[in-house]
Amino acid sequence: MASSGSANTGRYGTAVVIGGGLAGCLAAWALRGKARRIVVVERDRYPQQPGFRPGTPQGHHAHLLLEGGRRALEDLLPGIGAELDAREARLVDVPRGMSWLSSAGWMPRFHSGLAFLSCTRPVLDHTVLERVRTEPSIEFLEGTAVLGVLGDDEGLTGVRVRTKGADGGTETEIHAELVVDASGRSSAMPDWLAEAGFARAPEERVDPGVAYASRLYHRPADADPDMPAVYLQTKAPDQPRFGVLLPVEGDRWLVTVGGMRGAEPAPGEAGFAAGLEQLRDPLLRDLVAGAEPAGEVRGFRPGPGVRRHYERRSPDGLVVVGDAACTFNPVYGQGISTAVLGARALRDAVRAHGIGRAGAQEARRGIAAAAADAWLMSSSEDVRFPTTTGGPAGAAVRIQHRYLDRVIARAAVDESVCLAFVAVMGLTRPPTTLFHPKVLWPVLRGA
Incomplete structure (x- = not known):
């Protein structure tokens, strides 16, 4: 493996991205300029026009890009908002553009300056894919499955793949300085790491059975x-x-x-x-x-929410993004926004430290931080339902629920509190915003 360190930020070596969906395309784009060769391994074959793929079974369902994710996507791919607009993606002002029945009643409708982007998943994925394909250092291996990872005493060194064919396919190895797992909810990385002799990352799980x-x-x-x-x-x-x-x-x-x-x-x-x-x-x-x-x-049926803490335990040479790192109850609409925020964290890390050890470590920390607030909110809400398994518990969660109930009740009648709540849910402000005096005092006074 090439030498690493914060000073080593030049272009070198190969990076492999497992999965060519939204998270994988954005991860590949994030690595441009820092790896001479970026290989995206995708088990499906892309349609010529926006269309549903077998590898994205949730693609037929509702997807939205929250304000925080929308801003991050524009930062990663300047001008992408205009391209999506040209394909009739809709920008919905929150809460003015919604009839929103919260747990406490109907939310007020006013202009907040915050919005989410709404379109079908194929339109979003295809628009991003077209941009990523313009980068010469990124190549796509379509119709190719990853079979496992390669490694040595220092960490991961590549992947084993099989390209589909009439004769059963051809198995090859791709050696790389960095492996990025963007294979989604069905990620096999924990098993691949175990097979290669590496420890699994710690996990949190919560399953509301949605x-x-x-x-x-x-x-x-x-x-x-x-x-x-x-x-x-x-x-x-x-x-x-x-x-x-x-x-x-x-x-x-x-x-x-x-x-x-x-x-x-x-x-x-x-x-x-x-x-x-x-x-x-x-x-x-x-x-x-x-x-x-x-x-x-x-x-x-999306299955349980899972947060894998690769920032706590991971071999060198591995970064995990998107649903492969953290997947949520889709009810809260956080998934693709968190994937975009994670890709931006990867970009920032490799810009500062390159794709070696220091860059991968910083990327893992940044990706975990990008998912932390969304995981806290979604897992805490999931455990409100008595049929949920796993998730946080205890007096602190019960206090959090009681306070959030009062926030939502006040938000239904107070535009300033509603604005703060919308900003937190849109991933533009941290949950601590709800304890700012401008929110706290109206909430404690009650509706």
Whole structure:
């Protein structure tokens, strides 16, 4: 392995990125200029136009890029917002552009200067992929599966891969100074590390048993233009169902209904219709009643939220980003934003320290920090539901819940508190913002 250190920031060697989805493409882009060769290993083959891929089973469902992730994406790929706008991605002002039923009631609608980006996952992925393909140092191995990692006493030294073919495929080795795992929720890196003789990273798990179903609709011509998005939240512990309507390209709506363990929607159209009926408010059901379906109902069970602490234990030469490092309950909409923030942390680390030992260590710390607030919020909310397994517990969590309940209640009637809450949920401010005197005093006074 090439020598490392904070002074070694020049271009050298090879970096391998496992997975060519959004997180993998952004990780490859983050490494440009710091590795002579960047190889993205992707098991699927990309469609020529934006389209769903087998490797992203959650791709048919609602995705949004929170304000914090949207800013980070523009920082990584300047001008990408305009390219997404040209493909009809929708920018939704929060909370002005939403009919948002929180656990305490309807949120006020006012201009905050904060927004989220809404489009189908294929549009986002394809727009980013097109930009990344413009970089000459990045090459893509499509239709290629990673079989395991290579290593020695100092750390990882590459990966073993098999390229699909009519004859069963060809196995080869790719040697690299840095391996980046961006293979998503199904990451096999813990097993690969064990097979190579390395210790697994410590893990945290929380499983609320969430499941959901989604369907695209054509937006009715007479739809209210002041209602571009709808969010009907759960209300723990006795109302574990949620519903979402997001505007997406093609003048369509992407509608999702779901619930925590014990309240999952049944399969198919009948289950989807029942899920709409069981929501806390009839708004979403009534909107969909006048809309023409633009696709079939698709269900998804994402599995538990998992946070792997590679910043605490990892062999040299390894960095893990996106869902492979930390995956959340998708209800909170944090996943792709956290992946973008992690890619930016990787970029900043290799800019300062190169792709050797010091750069990888700094990247692991930065990626963990980028996910910390989102994990704290999502895992703490998940354990409100009595059917959740794992997650934080104890008196501190109960106190946190009581205080957050008061924040949300005040936010429903106080725009300044609502703005602070939206900033925290949008990953532009840390959760400690909710304890600032300008928020604390109105919350303690009550609604």
